[in-house]
Amino acid sequence: MRVAVFGGGYAGLPLVRALERTLPEEDEIVLVDASSTHTVRHEVHRVIRRPSIAEDIAIPFEDLLDRADHRQQQVDEIDPEARTATFADGDTLEFDAGAICLGVETEFYDLPGVREHATPLRTIEHAEQIHEQFHETVPADGHVVVGGAGLSGIQVAGEIRALADNRGEGVTVTLLEQAATIAPSFPADIREALRDELDAQGIDVRTNATVERADDATIELAEDDGIEYDQFVWTGGIRSTRAVGTGRPQVPSTLRLTDRVFAFGDAARVVDVDGRGAPATAHTAVRQAPVAAENIRRLLEYDRTGDGGFEPRLKRYDYDQLGWLVSVGDGAVAKVGPQILRGKAAVAVKRSVGAGYLTSVGAVSKAVDLVREEFDLGTKSDDPDSEPEALDVSDEREE
Ligand SMILES: Cc1cc2nc3c(=O)[nH]c(=O)nc-3n(C[C@H](O)[C@H](O)[C@H](O)COP(=O)(O)OP(=O)(O)OC[C@H]3O[C@@H](n4cnc5c(N)ncnc54)[C@H](O)[C@@H]3O)c2cc1C
Structure with missing residues (x-):
């Protein structure tokens, strides 16, 4: 068969x-x-x-x-x-x-100009494109807007914030969300911790902000005046x-x-x-x-x-969310059981889960490479000035 x-x-x-x-x-x-x-x-x-x-x-x-x-x-x-x-x-x-x-x-909801002017993020090629666009089109005091504050939008905003910080410039990163809160489908405690993390990293978060249309320089919101931008990333739907x-x-x-x-x-x-x-x-x-x-x-x-008898009983999927893990630039927020972790403790959990996944699908050497990359253990950094960082999981724990 x-x-x-x-x-x-x-x-x-x-x-x-x-x-x-x-x-x-x-x-x-x-x-x-x-x-x-x-x-x-x-x-x-x-x-x-x-x-x-x-x-x-x-x-x-x-x-x-x-x-x-x-x-x-x-x-x-x-x-x-x-x-x-x-x-x-x-x-x-x-x-x-x-x-x-x-x-x-990616779903663009037929919003005029959004598909034409925003880059989605589903594939590695999209991420490479966002990297190149940032360096080519965003000036030192530029403005990057990310539309949609779900799992990927939050993580994208964090990466762009860190990219801008690496350049040492005054770029503004704005994260737009049409709902009253970021990550609307997440439990309230992790939502709040994520909002704190975004605020702490200087990401300008705007909720109740519904993108209606975009042209090559401005994003029009339903609730507000237009926002001028240099780079627009769209993570608003699937x-x-x-x-x-x-x-x-x-x-x-x-x-x-x-x-x-x-x-x-x-x-x-x-x-x-x-x-x-x-x-x-x-x-x-x-x-x-x-x-x-x-x-x-x-x-x-x-x-x-094929004896013509009753079909076998089928197994059933029981949704069991073991935890929540979201990276925000160099930080992360994790919910493990009832506890919310931030800082390096959360980063360590997130990285080990990523490496654990690779190991589980048989990509052990890739898992090792990824962990090396994550902790700057000496291979392939794109940032020649980056310092190796010791792994310390002892700080910043929150109730
Ligand atoms: C930026 C980003 C960050 C994320 N972060 C997290 C996270 O931290 N934690 C988390 O749990 N989830 C995260 N997610 C969500 C997670 O990646 C998805 O839920 C997961 O990939 C779903 O797995 P899947 O197998 O259904 O689809 P995918 O992993 O998308 O796999 C679909 C496969 O189908 C193939 N395919 C698609 N269309 C066709 C076609 N027409 N013909 C042939 N092949 C096709 C693709 O090549 C691909 O290999 C993130 C997603 C994004 C985009």
Whole structure:
């Protein structure tokens, strides 16, 4: 039988690795991804400040897969009922079971001028572009505006603030959020700690600030006068990729979309056993993957034995947020259990989780490189003046 996994991100890659371990040898596993590399997307914003990190967070699939076949193809359409996929070059793929793990794209909400004048941040290439634009277009007293204060917007603002500080100039970094608070989907305590961290780093945060349109010099807000800018980064929303359709499909806790096709990670709106919606984060995608892997295994075994009895019971995903980790430039905010950490303690937690993820998907040497980069332990710094920094996790703990 052939199992096709579409998208090799935090959802698709751990799924493929689990299927490699659990499916019988005669089953064929195909991973379809437009890219030749797995992107460690939760670190992409860091490339804005340190472009050299790019090579540590783009890991060739061939180094990560055991027996699965990686096909580098752009998926145009998936028919989950017919179990066929069509690629941009016109090729098609038929499969017996599959999983849609294609992630999301940036949503510009058709706001006039925003797509044309703002850079989104989804890929390493976007981060490199933001780095170059900053150096080319932002003067010493310039203004960078980040639209959308969710997980990525906060982290982007932090990186740009640190980039500007490295240049030692009076650049203003403004973070706009249309809701009354930053990170509206986060618990209140981490939201407050993040706001404190942004304020402490001198980032100009404006809530109740709804972007309506932009031209090449000004962003118009619904509530206020226009804001003049030199660089505009847009992290204001996400939407389905075209291959998935018009909206992110909703799936129940079994992650099942149709008879033999599953959908999870950012690509789907997953509702867990208790009816809670899971947020679009790397953390949830990685934890959904084993559920999908086990359900695919059970259904294929049932198909193979084919005795016509009842379908096997399927595993269910139970959303369990173990913690929250957000970096803000050289700082970070972490929620571990009931405790909020800031400063180097939070940075250490964030870095170790990132390295732990890389190790878990088999990219041990990349994990080591990333940790070296993070703590300036002597390789590839883009900042020739940067000083090695000892790791000290003892400071700045808050209730
Ligand atoms: C800047 C930034 C910072 C973030 N920080 C954090 C964080 O600190 N913590 C956290 O938990 N989450 C974070 N996230 C969110 C996290 O990265 C996503 O939730 C996670 O990547 C979702 O995993 P996924 O597998 O669903 O999608 P992705 O990781 O996006 O993977 C999708 C895969 O599908 C492939 N693909 C897409 N479309 C096609 C197509 N048409 N044809 C073929 N292949 C295709 C892509 O190449 C990609 O490999 C961050 C996101 C960003 C952008």
